[in-house]
Amino acid sequence: MLVRPARPEDALDVANVHVRSWQAGYRGLLPDVYLDALRAEDRAQRYDFATQDPRKPATLVAVTDGTVRGFATTSPARDKDTPEDGELCALYVDPDYWGTGIGATLINAARTCLFEQGFRQAVLWLLAGNTRAERFYRKDGWLPDARKRTDVVWGITVHEVCYCRRLDAPLPSP
16 A cells, blocks of 8 residues: 555545545435435545645545555644644545555554644544544544534535544654
């Protein structure tokens, strides 16, 4: 598996992972009619993988056999009350590759990127009721805090809970 920064030509592949992950992972949490109508072609137009601005989101992709299988997006925290924190904005793996270690590899790489940018704490916002993701993030040391919000994402209102994690220096590679 190769983890690298996303490039503009990855947009449709990332969008396919994004849409398939939403359709599988959020089934029962969001309306089926909404999930069934999601299209990767529409989502791909919203990505900007060319920017080098450290204040903008940055995306890493996990590639196997020449195909994007997952991605993680980080940025400085978008909440005004936590300007010193980094944020894990998104982490999605193609449902056909759930449980293969791609998610764990991506979250480790995302934490490393945030640490290298000078952040020592990070936040993420999780769709309320997403127990699979809750287990995944708790296993990685993320803990819920008291914050909750209602947001509009991809044109649908969602209820989210905040998770936080201290960022430590990455362990050296063996």
